[in-house]
Amino acid sequence: MPPLEGETATTTHHSNAGNNGGIDGNKSRVTVVGSGSWGSVAAKLIASNILNITSFHDELKMWVFEETLQSGEKLTDAINRTNENVKYLPGIKLGNNVVADPDLDNAVKDANMLVFVTPHQFIDHICKSLVGKLRSDVEAISLIKGMEVKIEGPCLISTFISEQLGINCSVLMGANLANEIAEEKFSEATVGYRDNREIAEQWVQLFSTPYFMVTPVKDVEGVELCGTLKNVVAIAAGFVDGLAMGNNTKAAIMRLGLREMRDFSKLLFSSVEDNTFYESCGVADVITTCFGGRNRKVAEAFAKNGGKRSFDELEVEILQGQKLQGVSTAREVYEVLRHQGWLESFPLFATVHEICISHLPPSAIVNYSKRKPILPLSEVSAH
């Protein structure tokens, strides 16, 4: 991929990392692909750790989707000049060993540990442009909360990355509002892995700090589906808030949502463990996102406006460049439910999507009378 504008800015960083060439030749190198609010926090967490792990090179590269700020400066230049992501995480120092790079190929070419953390709608394009460009020994982790729906069915983002790039991909999910972790307020997260515990431990070591406690769980699908599906529940919680329905209603919506998250996950993957829903990626993420997340906030505005202003419009106005995942995930989940004949068994998920596309009013979030009650999981079977 040709360098994007602003690439030369990477030469102005303050890091001493990378100056010891041959000595560090065999050391592991980390690149964070993505530089939104969570991507920037991920870079900060890992950057602080690699300085203390001798097997890792000091420098961390962070790929930036280049844009021009209102001041006329390129975002990459601003990050490397100030050591802050002035647009997506202002006021937080990332660490002097973080180097922003707008050239994706250059950012990943030496890395053997890749952290994917972009809004999920961009991962297809990113993966396609990375084919054949990575080291052969790359391990990846996805922090992306979302899913792809292909003709043959739903595809988790970690699976998509693995299949497109031929690499192993773990996941990290949890109750992780980026701005709170940026301020070093204590929280937990869950690393989901498939088979290789050693790799999972390496990711745990890279992310863990005294204020960020990471637990490995051998249930990659369960962990990732928790992170993905809770965004749909957060949209429902936002509707409840927008209509001032109160705490009991919100608690009911969160409980129903958690149950649908579990049932949907287990129908898609019989290997998914019930215990995963008690980890940070499960119930804790439902709680934090339904109270403090962006999906909740924009859905609240949507309901307050009686559904008359679109989510796209509200997202731009309220989030100022940050991206919502819940509305597109609700649509993707709906496609799966319809295709599998499961719509009636997941009334909350189905209703959220129908409200988002204005087929139902926001008040329908508590009106399931037109749908059958939720069936026990044992009575729902794949077609």
Ligand SMILES: NC(=O)C1=CN([C@@H]2O[C@H](COP(=O)(O)OP(=O)(O)OC[C@H]3O[C@@H](n4cnc5c(N)ncnc54)[C@H](O)[C@@H]3O)[C@@H](O)[C@H]2O)C=CC1
């Ligand atoms: N922000 C948070 O508190 C958390 C976010 N996540 C997840 O992390 C993932 C990344 O989200 P954030 O870091 O919050 O991003 P963000 O929503 O803060 O920022 C949007 C990002 O998208 C980039 N972008 C815009 N157009 C693009 C394009 N065409 N191609 C590639 N990138 C483009 C922007 O440069 C920016 O980096 C999402 O899946 C989100 O669900 C997970 C946990 C917490």
Ligand SMILES: O=C(CO)COP(=O)(O)O
């Ligand atoms: O995933 C998140 C917290 O864990 C962030 O949620 P929002 O995207 O709704 O802000």
